[in-house]
Amino acid sequence: MIPQRTATSSTVTLHVNDTAHTVTVDHRTTLLDVLREQLDLTGSKKGCDHGQCGACTVLLEGRRANSCLLLAVAHDGAHLTTVEGLGDEERPHPLQQAFHERDAFQCGYCTPGQIVSGVGMLCEAAEGHPSHATPGSVLQRATGAPAELDRDEIRERMSGNICRCGAYPHIVEALEDVTEQTLRRTDGAARRTEGVSA
Amino acid sequence: MRPFTFERATTPEEAVSAYAAQPHARFLAGGTNLVDLMKLGVETPEHLIDVSKLPLNEIEPTPDGGLRVGANVRNSDLAAHPSVCRGYPALSQALLSGASGQLRNQATTGGNLLQRTRCPYFQDLTAPCNKREPGSGCSAVRGVNRDMAVLGHSEHCVATHPSDMAVALAAYDAEVEVLGPEGVRTVPVAAFHRLPGDTPQRDTVLRPGELISHLTLPPVPAGARAAYRKARDRASYAFALASAAVVVALDGAGTVRHATLAFGGLAHRPWRARTAEEALIGSRAEPQSFARAVDAELEAARPLSDNAFKVPLARSVAVHLLTTLTARADDTPNSAAGI
Numbered sequence: 394m395i396p397q398r399t400a401t402s403s404t405v406t407l408h409v410n411d412t413a414h415t416v417t418v419d420h421r422t423t424l425l426d427v428l429r430e431q432l433d434l435t436g437s438k439k440g441c442d443h444g445q446c447g448a449c450t451v452l453l454e455g456r457r458a459n460s461c462l463l464l465a466v467a468h469d470g471a472h473l474t475t476v477e478g479l480g481d482e483e484r485p486h487p488l489q490q491a492f493h494e495r496d497a498f499q500c501g502y503c504t505p506g507q508i509v510s511g512v513g514m515l516c517e518a519a520e521g522h523p524s525h526a527t528p529g530s531v532l533q534r535a536t537g538a539p540a541e542l543d544r545d546e547i548r549e550r551m552s553g554n555i556c557r558c559g560a561y562p563h564i565v566e567a568l569e570d571v572t573e574q575t576l577r578r579t580d581g582a583a584r585r586t587e588g589v590s591a
Numbered sequence: 592m593r594p595f596t597f598e599r600a601t602t603p604e605e606a607v608s609a610y611a612a613q614p615h616a617r618f619l620a621g622g623t624n625l626v627d628l629m630k631l632g633v634e635t636p637e638h639l640i641d642v643s644k645l646p647l648n649e650i651e652p653t654p655d656g657g658l659r660v661g662a663n664v665r666n667s668d669l670a671a672h673p674s675v676c677r678g679y680p681a682l683s684q685a686l687l688s689g690a691s692g693q694l695r696n697q698a699t700t701g702g703n704l705l706q707r708t709r710c711p712y713f714q715d716l717t718a719p720c721n722k723r724e725p726g727s728g729c730s731a732v733r734g735v736n737r738d739m740a741v742l743g744h745s746e747h748c749v750a751t752h753p754s755d756m757a758v759a760l761a762a763y764d765a766e767v768e769v770l771g772p773e774g775v776r777t778v779p780v781a782a783f784h785r786l787p788g789d790t791p792q793r794d795t796v797l798r799p800g801e802l803i804s805h806l807t808l809p810p811v812p813a814g815a816r817a818a819y820r821k822a823r824d825r826a827s828y829a830f831a832l833a834s835a836a837v838v839v840a841l842d843g844a845g846t847v848r849h850a851t852l853a854f855g856g857l858a859h860r861p862w863r864a865r866t867a868e869e870a871l872i873g874s875r876a877e878p879q880s881f882a883r884a885v886d887a888e889l890e891a892a893r894p895l896s897d898n899a900f901k902v903p904l905a906r907s908v909a910v911h912l913l914t915t916l917t918a919r920a921d922d923t924p925n926s927a928a929g930i
Binding site for chain 2: 398399400401403419420421423442443444447450453456457458459462463464466467510513514517520521522523524525527529532533534535537548549550551552553554
């Protein structure tokens with residue numbers, strides 16, 4: 394017999410930037426709202442709140458996802474990386490540094506999501522994931538070799554992050570600056586500490 | 592959003608039993624569409640059964656040379672899997688043409704099939720919509736209907752099915768495996784989604800409490816080539832205005848011996864173009880005969896006030912795809928090259 398469930402809130406543990414947090418959440422609460430309202434991690438932004446703008450992007454088990462569409466109750470035990478976990482002012486992540494150097498933002502509201510999404514995107518490319526911009530002949534060889542990222546590939550792979558200021562040209566340049574090798578070194582270390590296999 | 596209770600199922604059977612005990616429940620997998628619809632108030636479940644941790648994550652070869660895909664395989668993983676890229680390139684291309692990188696990482700194979708229409712009236716609680724509230728009327732049939740159906744629609748609903756993946760699956764003759772209170776059954780993808788008729792609230796033939804567990808892709812005919820092509824308002828991250836998936840094989844004399852064609856963005860379900868396929872098989876592989884076959888299919892189109900453009904758009908997408916796939920005999924078989 395299945396027991397009747399009556400609770401509309403639950404207690405979950407989330408591992409955010411290598412720190413475990415146990416919180417009680419109304420089932421309607423998204424991970425984005427837990428991060429911002431309960432854990433005071435306000436780097437992840439609420440733009441559209443419908444998975445369309447990418448401002449809320451986090452890494453979930455090392456992969457980029459829209460935290461506004463993830464119910465906290467369904468992610469008990471999950472490992473998350475937010476923009477706060479990538480680096481700080483003293484030791485910025487190479488992509489944060491590149492955004493700074495390339496002036497890859499104007500108002501800055503979409504920037505944390507752009508950077509986290511960019512880190513996730515570069516990992517996907519390093520793992521050989523194809524994209525809509527990948528020619529059919531390359532797609533079909535499926536060698537598993539890291540994907541080569543020209544500007545068309547970067548723009549296609551970043552299309553889930555909207556910038557209302559239109560800073561796209563510099564965002565693309567910042568992403569071009571960060572080599573796969575750099576990212577593999579830094580993010581590979583972050584993944585290992587989270588116990589996530591690449 | 593309404594408050595709801597929650598449980599996590601650990602086996603498919605447990606998930607099906609849980610639904611039987613909670614009839615106002617929904618299965619939650621990736622949640623990319625369901626959670627959004629709950630925020631909008633379109634979906635108001637009283638209970639969620641989390642099926643995202645069910646062990647349905649495998650992509651395995653079948654004994655006959657096909658592929659079996661677990662319902663929880665993420666869209667990005669399915670698109671990048673070597674067996675899919677090499678053997679079913681139109682499926683990879685369809686998946687990669689949909690949504691964004693973030694959404695594809697989260698969305699599942701089963702959930703992609705079950706996503707609801709993006710008709711703006713369906714998502715707007717203040718507008719009549721027979722799909723959301725049966726009997727309330729259709730706002731789109733005489734409203735803003737540029738993105739709506741041109742084939743198979745009814746006075747009650749002109750919505751389109753938004754999936755790209757399902758269009759490629761229909762062209763590959765894939766089947767959906769579902770588990771329900773009465774056991775396992777399989778349904779061809781091409782027959783899985785319904786036409787709206789006078790019951791547009793039902794998107795699919797799935798019965799209450801049935802759970803998608805797997806997809807099965809049969810082996811592709813020897814020498815066939817396949818691709819997916821999508822026309823939309825911007826270069827990325829937009830739903831199809833019209834799309835097509837083609838699997839085609841020629842004999843040594845340049846005659847079509849196998850052809851499947853499915854359209855997306857035109858109807859309440861992926862539209863298998865059976866009339867065109869019949870005309871294609873046995874015809875010369877040349878643009879004129881492709882155009883005749885596609886025209887025979889699209890004769891059934893009944894555009895609405897704002898979407899007549901979809902008919903020539905779909906025609907040109909399909910004819911171009913067929914022409915490109917059959918143009919270069921020296922390409923590798925089952926090729927997506929150049930598309």
